[in-house]
Amino acid sequence: MPKIVDHGRRRRELAEALWRVVARAGPSAVSIRTVATEAGWSAGALRHYFQTRDELLEFAIELTEERITRRVQERARVGGDEPVPERAAAFVEELLPLDERRRAEFRIWQAAGEDFRQAHDEGDRRRWATQRELYRSVALALYDDCSSDTARREQWVATWAEYLHVFCDGLATQLMFAPARMPPGEARDLLRRFLADVGRRAGAAAPER
Amino acid sequence: MPKIVDHGRRRRELAEALWRVVARAGPSAVSIRTVATEAGWSAGALRHYFQTRDELLEFAIELTEERITRRVQERARVGGDEPVPERAAAFVEELLPLDERRRAEFRIWQAAGEDFRQAHDEGDRRRWATQRELYRSVALALYDDCSSDTARREQWVATWAEYLHVFCDGLATQLMFAPARMPPGEARDLLRRFLADVGRRAGAAAPER
Numbered sequence: 001m002p003k004i005v006d007h008g009r010r011r012r013e014l015a016e017a018l019w020r021v022v023a024r025a026g027p028s029a030v031s032i033r034t035v036a037t038e039a040g041w042s043a044g045a046l047r048h049y050f051q052t053r054d055e056l057l058e059f060a061i062e063l064t065e066e067r068i069t070r071r072v073q074e075r076a077r078v079g080g081d082e083p084v085p086e087r088a089a090a091f092v093e094e095l096l097p098l099d100e101r102r103r104a105e106f107r108i109w110q111a112a113g114e115d116f117r118q119a120h121d122e123g124d125r126r127r128w129a130t131q132r133e134l135y136r137s138v139a140l141a142l143y144d145d146c147s148s149d150t151a152r153r154e155q156w157v158a159t160w161a162e163y164l165h166v167f168c169d170g171l172a173t174q175l176m177f178a179p180a181r182m183p184p185g186e187a188r189d190l191l192r193r194f195l196a197d198v199g200r201r202a203g204a205a206a207p208e209r
Numbered sequence: 210m211p212k213i214v215d216h217g218r219r220r221r222e223l224a225e226a227l228w229r230v231v232a233r234a235g236p237s238a239v240s241i242r243t244v245a246t247e248a249g250w251s252a253g254a255l256r257h258y259f260q261t262r263d264e265l266l267e268f269a270i271e272l273t274e275e276r277i278t279r280r281v282q283e284r285a286r287v288g289g290d291e292p293v294p295e296r297a298a299a300f301v302e303e304l305l306p307l308d309e310r311r312r313a314e315f316r317i318w319q320a321a322g323e324d325f326r327q328a329h330d331e332g333d334r335r336r337w338a339t340q341r342e343l344y345r346s347v348a349l350a351l352y353d354d355c356s357s358d359t360a361r362r363e364q365w366v367a368t369w370a371e372y373l374h375v376f377c378d379g380l381a382t383q384l385m386f387a388p389a390r391m392p393p394g395e396a397r398d399l400l401r402r403f404l405a406d407v408g409r410r411a412g413a414a415a416p417e418r
Contacts, residue, residue, distance in 0.1 A: 114388065121389060128390045163376070163403055170379025179323065180330060181337045194372055197410070 007049075014039055014049060015063050018056065022104050027111030030056055057112050058120055064105040065127055068094055072134060085195040088138045092168055092191060095131070097175045098184045106176055135168070136161040142199045160198055167194060216258075223248055223258060224272050227265060231313050236320030239265060266321050267329055273314040274336055277303055281343060294404040297347045301377055301400060304340070306384045307393045315385055344377070345370040351408040369407055376403060 017039035021029050031053050036046040050056045071094045080087060097106040117124045139160040143153055171191060174182035182190075226248035230238055240262050245255040259265045280303045289296060306315040326333045348369040352362055380400060383391035391399075 110386070114386075117387070117389070124387070124389065128387060159402070159406075162399060163406075166379035166383060166399065166403075167372070167376050168379065169382045170375035170377065173378045173382045174375060177319070177323075178326070178333070178337060180326070180333065190371060190375065193368070194375075197368075197372075 060108045135164040269317045344373040
């Protein structure tokens with residue numbers, strides 16, 4: 001009888017080893033060899049799952065995306081009766097490098113450079129669309145003018161989803177690269193003010209009545 | 210008679226060699242050795258100016274800042290009679306990685322990691338303040354409500370300078386890391402729309418008359 005291997009479990013083991021390597025030494029330390037050593041596997045055993053460093057990185061990015069999606073979904077399930085900008089901020093914050101876990105996620109995404117992304121364009125496109133969809137939901141929640149028509153609302157939501165996407169990538173960049181200028185507390189505060197201003201803008205965009 | 214050395218000129222020579230190394234192989238290739246070779250100097254001669262790779266990087270970042278400042282000042286001198294959001298966009302674009310030259314500048318800034326910035330905190334703080342000042346000027350230009358009082362204008366300008374700073378860092382990040390999703394033409398267009406929306410917001414923020 002062939003030996004039964006739980007491939008899902010082995011991949012998770014690898015994922016955890018990969019994560020420990022990144023947390024300890026940064027994504028530049030990721031290689032078939034370092035991850036195999038960390039997992040207590042041989043390089044050959046690891047190659048059964050991933051042939052190249054690129055495939056390992058692609059796996060790490062997919063894991064990051066899964067983790068973020070799960071956090072956002074959990075947040076949506078919990079609900080809450082906070083004001084809209086506060087709830088919107090809580091969603092967006094799942095994507096921002098506000099603590100060590102999310103900083104590690106950001107570093108992994110960043111480690112996959114331009115060449116890598118061109119080579120994995122399909123995954124890249126899907127991740128971009130997933131993020132844009134989150135920002136669309138947030139913009140929709142912020143649009144509080146029930147009297148306006150659907151076309152007007154759609155246009156507003158599309159525009160501000162795009163702005164929010166850019167704004168949050170900017171906050172993430174400042175959190176990572178200018179931590180002395182933009183500490184987590186200030187980023188949270190700035191995000192809330194921006195979302196509240198966006199919401200007021202939605203009111204200002206209402207048609208003449 | 211001692212040999213007369215034009216130190217300013219020699220530093221500029223080094224700067225150009227440094228830039229060629231970055232353009233060809235990225236900032237990770239920057240070292241005393243590679244830059245000396247590129248300049249046709251000995252490592253010892255280069256060490257007369259810079260002791261460590263960190264000092265070379267700090268020099269490269271200062272050069273970047275000088276280049277950007279010069280471009281912004283030239284733009285201010287030329288003036289022009291385009292609409293305000295268009296002029297504001299032209300200023301901001303000097304900071305965005307919209308072409309190879311500005312992508313190289315962005316890469317240099319990025320190569321100087323967290324540890325580096327902590328070690329050079331004074332330069333880091335000064336550069337941040339310089340950028341914020343530019344965004345303040347842009348926000349002030351966008352504020353078109355002459356009827357409002359100074360305190361109100363100041364508050365609005367401070368807020369939107371902060372938002373613009375974050376927004377433009379986000380655009381830069383997407384231009385660098387998601388070039389297939391955010392090509393230069395789209396970034397320019399998005400920036401103009403955002404600036405125009407910010408300007409309209411200035412009108413909406415006007416006090417009751």
